Amino acid sequence: MVYIEEHSAYLQRLKQSPLAPLLNEILYEPVANYSLETHNANEVAVSLIICVKTNNKVHAEQILNQFSKRKINKESHWIYDNFIVFSLVCAVHKFNLPVHWIRETINVTYSQANPIDKKIKDTFRNILTGNYNSKGDYHQISLVYQFLAKNENPDDNRINEMYIELWEATFPFTEDDFINVISLKAIEIAFLKKALLSPDRFILMENFIPNFKKRTEILANISSWLLIAFITIVSFYILWLIYEKNSYPLLSKVLFFLLSISGFGVSIFWGWKKGLSRFIITFINKTFGYPSE
Known part of the structure; x- marks a missing residue:
């Protein structure tokens, strides 16, 4: 499962590299000057990615x-950089430009490449042949190309297969x-496509998020109260046993006991309630892959 905290930290690292401008164009909306x-x-x-996004064949x-x-x-070095080669492939195919040169670029490094x-x-x-739904490749690459080039011909089955596979995988994927x-x-x-293709599911998702948050807070609140109450009862019992064994008069035992569970005594546990509740919320969010706020 892809946790937002994990992929945000991952992307933040890449944004400190020369890849940053290209990542912004692939992942987000901005079209920068080029x-x-x-x-x-x-x-x-x-x-080239900007040209693809803006349909600028002349400049590409x-x-x-x-x-x-x-x-x-x-x-x-650049022929081994898949980000660069991807950009070239996108522009060549989007604008129907000669493919021999880019195919040769791919072929030069193919024999020495690892399986991934x-x-x-x-x-x-x-992609260069227009085969966007091959079973033996990384469908996510052709899906992103189609999105950037606004040349979308989605296959629902392939999207669903890819989505489930990636969502259930550990991040980083490779x-x-x-x-x-x-x-x-x-x-x-x-x-987004699943949401657009299924409005009912999108509405369910929109309702789920606030409901999940509200119910998590209620569960955390109840759990923290119960846990604090349990700790208090156990402490109450232990203190009572301690004072019961002493030979003080009954009135003194009761007085000492009440003083023990007030102020800096057992009642200090009740001050933990807020922090404990936050911990439970964080634990539930992390367990179910929901981002902590």
Whole structure:
């Protein structure tokens, strides 16, 4: 299950890297200013994603015409960067531009890739051929492409399969940052699509959140009162046993006992009630994957 705290911390780390501008364009709405310069591969990736989102074929073609003049070899670091290759694939396919160069880029690194990376590259190849619903690839990549390019042809079964698989998986899903980021975006897209395709379920979800919060608070409040009461009763009993064994007069025993359970005595437990209630709420939220506030 994907906990909000976990993926927020994960993304925060990536936002401290040169990937930050590209992440903003893939994950969020903002369309930043971009450059037509092609000397920096990361900036090229950002520019192409923005072109895809804004349907700017002229600038995308201009950027790709320049960038594709680079000689493809195994020493080029950018050919191993799936974020950059994804951006190139998106622009090439979105605007129906020549695919030979980007296919060659994918092929150069394919033989040495690990199984996860090979599956990513297989997905890139499928996107380039317009095959968005292949059973053997990472559907989340093609789903995010379709979303960014506004070229959506969703397959409900594939979305549901992907959504369930990712939602039940432990985060981070893999050691690959690209897959983790794309998967988080795909979960968001799938959730929105499921909501749009099923208004009744969306309404149920909207009702569930406040009800869950309210019932959690009630349960935590009752549980904390019961626990404090139990501790107090046990303490009451222990103190009574202690004073009962002494040879003081009965009136003195009662007086000492009452003083013990007041002020700094057993009644101090009742001061724990608020903190204990907060702890129970946090525990319930964490157990069921609901974000703590």
